Amino acid sequence: MERITMAHGSGGKSGAELMARIFGKHFKNEILDKMEDAAVLEINGRIAFSTDTFVVTPTVFKGGDIGKLSVCGTVNDLLMMGAVPKYLTCGFVLEEGLDVELLDKIVASMAETAGKAGVKIVAGDTKVVEGHGGLFINTTGIGIIPENRDVSAANCKAGDKIILSGTLGDHHACILSARMNVENNIKSDCAVLAPICNALFDNGITVRTMRDVTRGGLGTIINEIARTSGVHIDLAEESIPVNDDVSGFCGIMGLDPLYMGNEGKMIIIVPGEQADRALSLVRSTEEGKNAAIIGTALDAEKASVTMTTRLGGSRVVDVLYGEGLPRIC
Amino acid sequence: MERITMAHGSGGKSGAELMARIFGKHFKNEILDKMEDAAVLEINGRIAFSTDTFVVTPTVFKGGDIGKLSVCGTVNDLLMMGAVPKYLTCGFVLEEGLDVELLDKIVASMAETAGKAGVKIVAGDTKVVEGHGGLFINTTGIGIIPENRDVSAANCKAGDKIILSGTLGDHHACILSARMNVENNIKSDCAVLAPICNALFDNGITVRTMRDVTRGGLGTIINEIARTSGVHIDLAEESIPVNDDVSGFCGIMGLDPLYMGNEGKMIIIVPGEQADRALSLVRSTEEGKNAAIIGTALDAEKASVTMTTRLGGSRVVDVLYGEGLPRIC
Numbered sequence: 001m002e003r004i005t006m007a008h009g010s011g012g013k014s015g016a017e018l019m020a021r022i023f024g025k026h027f028k029n030e031i032l033d034k035m036e037d038a039a040v041l042e043i044n045g046r047i048a049f050s051t052d053t054f055v056v057t058p059t060v061f062k063g064g065d066i067g068k069l070s071v072c073g074t075v076n077d078l079l080m081m082g083a084v085p086k087y088l089t090c091g092f093v094l095e096e097g098l099d100v101e102l103l104d105k106i107v108a109s110m111a112e113t114a115g116k117a118g119v120k121i122v123a124g125d126t127k128v129v130e131g132h133g134g135l136f137i138n139t140t141g142i143g144i145i146p147e148n149r150d151v152s153a154a155n156c157k158a159g160d161k162i163i164l165s166g167t168l169g170d171h172h173a174c175i176l177s178a179r180m181n182v183e184n185n186i187k188s189d190c191a192v193l194a195p196i197c198n199a200l201f202d203n204g205i206t207v208r209t210m211r212d213v214t215r216g217g218l219g220t221i222i223n224e225i226a227r228t229s230g231v232h233i234d235l236a237e238e239s240i241p242v243n244d245d246v247s248g249f250c251g252i253m254g255l256d257p258l259y260m261g262n263e264g265k266m267i268i269i270v271p272g273e274q275a276d277r278a279l280s281l282v283r284s285t286e287e288g289k290n291a292a293i294i295g296t297a298l299d300a301e302k303a304s305v306t307m308t309t310r311l312g313g314s315r316v317v318d319v320l321y322g323e324g325l326p327r328i329c
Numbered sequence: 330m331e332r333i334t335m336a337h338g339s340g341g342k343s344g345a346e347l348m349a350r351i352f353g354k355h356f357k358n359e360i361l362d363k364m365e366d367a368a369v370l371e372i373n374g375r376i377a378f379s380t381d382t383f384v385v386t387p388t389v390f391k392g393g394d395i396g397k398l399s400v401c402g403t404v405n406d407l408l409m410m411g412a413v414p415k416y417l418t419c420g421f422v423l424e425e426g427l428d429v430e431l432l433d434k435i436v437a438s439m440a441e442t443a444g445k446a447g448v449k450i451v452a453g454d455t456k457v458v459e460g461h462g463g464l465f466i467n468t469t470g471i472g473i474i475p476e477n478r479d480v481s482a483a484n485c486k487a488g489d490k491i492i493l494s495g496t497l498g499d500h501h502a503c504i505l506s507a508r509m510n511v512e513n514n515i516k517s518d519c520a521v522l523a524p525i526c527n528a529l530f531d532n533g534i535t536v537r538t539m540r541d542v543t544r545g546g547l548g549t550i551i552n553e554i555a556r557t558s559g560v561h562i563d564l565a566e567e568s569i570p571v572n573d574d575v576s577g578f579c580g581i582m583g584l585d586p587l588y589m590g591n592e593g594k595m596i597i598i599v600p601g602e603q604a605d606r607a608l609s610l611v612r613s614t615e616e617g618k619n620a621a622i623i624g625t626a627l628d629a630e631k632a633s634v635t636m637t638t639r640l641g642g643s644r645v646v647d648v649l650y651g652e653g654l655p656r657i658c
Contacts, residue, residue, distance in 0.1 A: 154363075
C-alpha cells in the first residue's frame with residue numbers, strides 16, 4: 001500500500017507529483033490547470049461566499065464519504081442563500097500514513113459530486129501533518145445570487161409555514177452506527193439540495209428562508225431562525241418525518257432526532273398561502289420526496305420555538321446543549 | 330487554564346458561546362454578524378480566488394503566529410495575481426485540549442493582520458478533533474483585479490529582469506530554530522506584501538509576473554515560472570540577499586536558502602528597461618528594503634533555470650526534491 005509521507009507536504013517534487021497524479025487528474029479544468037497562486041474569475045452581481053471544513057470519521061460511510069460530503073456541505077450552504085453554486089476551492093490536510101488509494105477514491109468522489117452540482121474546483125492547497133492516516137478537507141465556495149432572490153434567516157414572518165425536506169437523523173445515525181460497529185441499514189442522506197431549490201425558484205415560490213439541517217439539528221437551527229427573524233415558531237411533533245430504522249436506533253441509544261445532524265435535508269419557509277404548492281414541488285424531487293409541513297411561524301413578543309407533542313401537550317424546544325456527537329461532518 | 334473540548338465542536342450551545350466570545354469579538358463586521366450560511370457580497374469584474382491551509386508548528390514563533398501567517402499567506406496569494414484583497418473566510422480545526430487563551434491570541438492576531446491588509450473576514454467554520462492541543466487554519470480569499478492588470482506566471486519574456494524583494498530563508502530558519510530549541514535572533518519574515526505591490530502599480534510599472542516565495546523556496550518557484558512562461562532564467566548567486574544569521578544557521582545545518590520557505594518575500598518580473606526604477610520603488614517600502622535584481626530571463630528552446638555561482642561557474646537550479654521541512658506554514 002502506498003502511503004502519504006511528510007515529503008508530500010514539503011512543497012517540492014513529491015508533492016507536485018501527487019498533485020498532478022490525483023488532484024490534477026480528477027479536478028482537471030481550464031482554470032485549475034493554470035496553476036497560478038489564485039484562480040482568476042469573471043463575476044458580476046451579488047454572490048454568496050461560504051466555507052466549511054470536514055473532519056468526519058470514518059472517512060467512508062454508507063451513502064457517501066468525506067469527499068462527497070465536503071462538496072455537498074459547501075454547495076448546500078450557497079444554495080441556502082438562494083445562490084447558484086459556481087466555484088469551489090479545496091484545502092486538504094493529509095495525515096501521514098494516509099492510504100494514497102483511499103485519497104484517490106475520495107478525490108474522485110469530490111469530482112463526481114462537483115460535476116453533478118455544476119461547480120468547478122478552481123484552486124487548492126495540500127498540507128501534510130503527523131497523525132494516524134486520516135484527512136481533513138476544507139471547501140470554500142462562491143455562488144451567484146440571481147436578481148429578485150432575497151433568502152435570509154431574518155425573513156421569516158408570522159403566518160409562514162415551515163417545510164422540512166425529509167427524514168431527520170439519517171447521517172448522524174449512520175456515522176454513529178459505523179463508529180460503534182452496529183450493523184444496520186441506515187445510510188447517510190448526504191446530497192446536493194439543488195433540485196429542491198430549483199423546483200421552488202423555477203415555479204415562482206416566494207422563498208423567505210432556507211437552511212440546511214446540519215450540526216446541531218433541527219432544534220438548534222429553527223431556534224436560530226426564530227431569534228434572527230423575531231418570531232415564535234410552533235412545530236407539530238407528529239408531522240416530523242423520521243425513518244423507521246433511525247427511529248429504532250435512536251430509541252435504543254437515547255438520542256433525539258431533533259438534535260441530530262443531517263447532510264441532505266433542509267427547511268424551507270414560505271408564506272402560508274403558498275405552502276401546499278411549495279410542498280408538492282419539494283415532493284416532486286428525489287431529494288425531497290418525504291417532505292412535510294412541520295410548523296408555523298407566529299407573532300411573538302419574544303422569539304421562541306415550541307412543539308406540540310404527539311400527546312397534544314406543548315413544550316419548549318431549546319438549542320442543542322453540550323456534547324452531541326463530534327466529527328459527524 | 331480553559332481548554333477546548335469536543336463539545337465546542339458539536340454545533341450546540343458551547344460552540345456558539347465560544348464563537349461569540351472569540352471569533353465574534355475579534356472579527357466583528359456587518360457581514361459576519363448576520364450569521365447566515367454564507368456571506369452575501371456585491372462583486373463586479375475580475376476576481377482572484379485562492380485558498381491555503383496553515384498547519385505550522387510551533388503556533389507562535391518569533392515575528393508572528395499561525396493567525397498572522399494564515400492571513401498573510403492568502404492575502405499574498407491574491408496580491409500575486411495583481412488583485413486588491415477584499416474578503417476572507419476562515420475554517421478552524423481545533424484539537425481537543427487547545428488553550429482557549431492561546432486561541433484568543435491567535436484570532437486577535439488574525440483580526441489585526443486582516444485590518445492592516447484591508448480585508449474583511451466574512452464567513453467561518455469551526456470543528457474540533459482529537460489531538461494534542463494544536464490547531465489548523467484554512468483561509469480562502471477573494472480579491473478584485475483592477476482593469477489593465479495582467480499578472481501571470483505565464484507572462485515572463487526574454488529580456489525581463491527578476492527582482493527578489495528581500496532576504497531568503499528567514500521564516501524557515503526561524504521555525505526550524507524553534508523546533509530544535511536553538512537560541513538565535515532569526516525572526517520570521519511573515520508580512521503582507523501589499524505595500525510592494527502598491528508601490529509598483531501606483532507608479533505604472535509593467536508587472537509581468539509576481540510570486541511569493543513560500544514552500545519549496547526560490548528554486549522551486551522560479552522553475553515553475555520558467556516552465557509556465559517557456560523561458561530560460563539565469564540567476565546570479567552573489568546578488569541573492571541572505572541575512573547573516575540565517576546564512577550562519579544554514580551553514581551549520583547544511584541547508585540551502587534557495588529551497589527554504591519565506592512568508593514575506595516575493596519575486597517581481599518586469600521588462601528589463603523598467604528594472605532599475607522598479608527596484609528603487611520596491612526598496613522604498615519597509616517590506617522590500619533589501620530587494621535586489623537577481624536574474625534575467627533569456628530566450629530558450631527548453632525552459633530551464635541556471636545560476637551563475639560566486640566563483641563564476643554555472644549550474645542548473647532544479648526544484649526542491651524530497652523532504653524539505655514540513656509544517657513550516
